[in-house]
Amino acid sequence: MRFADKVVLVTGAAGAIGSAAVRRFMAEGAQLAISDIDLSKAEALAAVSGERAKAFAVDVSDPASAAAMVGDVVAHFGRIDVLFNNAGISGKVAPVHELDTEDWQNIVGVNLNGIFYVLRATLAAMIKGGIKGAVVNMGSSMAGWDVLAGGAGYASTKHAVVGLTRIAALDSAPYGIRVNAICPGVIETRLGVPAGDDAAYDAGIRRFSDRIPLRRIGQPEDVAAAVAFLASSDTRHVTGVDWLIDGGQTLQSWANAPDAEAFPKLV
Ligand SMILES: NC(=O)c1ccc[n+]([C@@H]2O[C@H](COP(=O)([O-])OP(=O)(O)OC[C@H]3O[C@@H](n4cnc5c(N)ncnc54)[C@H](O)[C@@H]3O)[C@@H](O)[C@H]2O)c1
Numbered sequence: 463m464r465f466a467d468k469v470v471l472v473t474g475a476a477g478a479i480g481s482a483a484v485r486r487f488m489a490e491g492a493q494l495a496i497s498d499i500d501l502s503k504a505e506a507l508a509a510v511s512g513e514r515a516k517a518f519a520v521d522v523s524d525p526a527s528a529a530a531m532v533g534d535v536v537a538h539f540g541r542i543d544v545l546f547n548n549a550g551i552s553g554k555v556a557p558v559h560e561l562d563t564e565d566w567q568n569i570v571g572v573n574l575n576g577i578f579y580v581l582r583a584t585l586a587a588m589i590k591g592g593i594k595g596a597v598v599n600m601g602s603s604m605a606g607w608d609v610l611a612g613g614a615g616y617a618s619t620k621h622a623v624v625g626l627t628r629i630a631a632l633d634s635a636p637y638g639i640r641v642n643a644i645c646p647g648v649i650e651t652r653l654g655v656p657a658g659d660d661a662a663y664d665a666g667i668r669r670f671s672d673r674i675p676l677r678r679i680g681q682p683e684d685v686a687a688a689v690a691f692l693a694s695s696d697t698r699h700v701t702g703v704d705w706l707i708d709g710g711q712t713l714q715s716w717a718n719a720p721d722a723e724a725f726p727k728l729v
Contacts, residue, residue, distance in 0.1 A: 464694040466491030469539040471532070473522055473580055474549030474600075476503035478651035482682035483546050484511060486690050495535040495542070498549070522549045522576030532583035541591050544693045545584045547577050548600045550619075552653050555612040566615055573619035578626060581641075585634055594638030596693045599627045601645040601704055607712035608647070620645070624704045631702030640701040642692045647708025649680040675710030 470487045474480040476498035484494055484507060494515040498504040504517035516538055520531035535542055553569030554561065577599055588595040604613060605620035627643040634641050648654050648670045655666045671679040688707050691697060706712060 463491040464690070464696070465544070468543040469493045469495065469535075469541050470544040470546065470693070471495040471497060471535055471542050471584065472546045472548060473497045473520065473576075476500050476507055477548075478653070479600075479646075479649060479682045479685050480546070480548045481507055482686040483548065483689050484515070486683070486686040487544075487546075487693075488512070488514065490690060492544070493539055495539065497531055497535070520549075520580075522580050523571035525575075525579045528576065528579035529583045532580065532587055536587050536591075541593055542584055542587055543593055543595050545580065545595070545597045546600075546689050546693065547580050547584075547597060549576055549580075550600055550653075552656065553615040553619075555610075557612055558614045561614060569615035569619055573616070574622045574626075577623050581626070581630060585630065585639065585641075588639055589634075589637050595640075596697075597630070597634075597639070597641040598689045598692050599623050599630075599641065599643040601627070601643040603645050603647040603706060603708045603712050605643075605645055605704065607645070607706065607708075627704060628702045635701060640697070642697075642701060643704040644685065644688055644692065645704050645706045645708070646685050647674065647680060647706070647711035649682060649685055651682060655679075673711070673714070674708070675713060678709060680707060680709055 465487055470492040472480050472483050475484050475496040484496055487494055488511050494511060495518055496504045496508045496515055497518040497520045499521050501519040508515040508517040518531050518534055521527045550573045551569060554565040601623045602620035604617040605624045609617050624643055627641055631641040667679055685707055
């Protein structure tokens with residue numbers, strides 16, 4: 463019950479990782495602000511979570527919407543102690559020279575601008591309320607440890623979140639607020655393992671898990687447990703870190719890389 467009497471705001475809370483975090487924080491006694499662009503899904507999750515939870519609509523890519531949502535959460539609960547800044551999209555996969563401006567702006571709008579808008583409003587609310595809070599920003603193993611051809615938009619935004627996290631940690635430290643990032647590897651969600659039908663999805667899961675040193679694919683609950691740890695007083699002396707949660711995925715170096723035929727051919 464590390465979060466009894468704490469108010470926790472989760473963005474992207476209706477998604478796979480967000481809803482696992484909601485369940486984890488609920489189980490540890492928190493009051494939950496369940497925030498998502500998909501209000502009906504957020505409301506459904508709030509309904510099964512009980513009276514300590516309330517749903518809030520937000521489009522994190524819109525600064526006015528992000529600020530209004532944070533204001534509504536403070537108005538309802540009186541404070542925010544923890545932010546899990548999680549909302550994100552995978553964006554279009556295309557080589558850099560084919561990535562069009564709209565796709566680029568779309569992913570930057572949600573995965574970077576959105577993280578910043580919610581972070582800024584929440585830190586301001588914490589500082590105004592004298593709350594020595596904790597923030598966990600959502601990065602990715604694609605923030606530098608691992609990169610995927612065609613994933614420029616996604617990797618660029620997740621890199622940037624790590625940089626933003628470090629500076630925010632410095633800026634917030636005088637107020638006793640900690641800011642950290644988590645960087646999951648492949649997690650078993652429709653965002654992490656995109657595929658059409660169920661058979662293709664299962665094949666995708668096996669293909670990934672066979673290449674992860676711990677021989678399993680990460681689950682949303684694995685991420686939620688790490689988020690709760692970083693948000694709790696157990697890590698009261700930890701700030702500005704970006705923490706991999708990847709089963710050793712990114713430890714695979716050149717020496718362990720797949721055979722030559724797995725690499726794209728020269729055109
Ligand atoms: N699944 C993985 O393998 C993996 C790995 C590393 C990082 N991540 C990151 O974890 C986060 C959650 O991913 P997930 O796998 O649970 O995906 P998901 O699609 O299940 O959840 C994402 C949630 O964000 C919400 N959302 C999207 N755009 C929004 C917006 N503009 N405003 C508010 N909410 C919005 C969606 O409605 C959805 O509920 C993302 O930031 C993702 O990049 C995922």
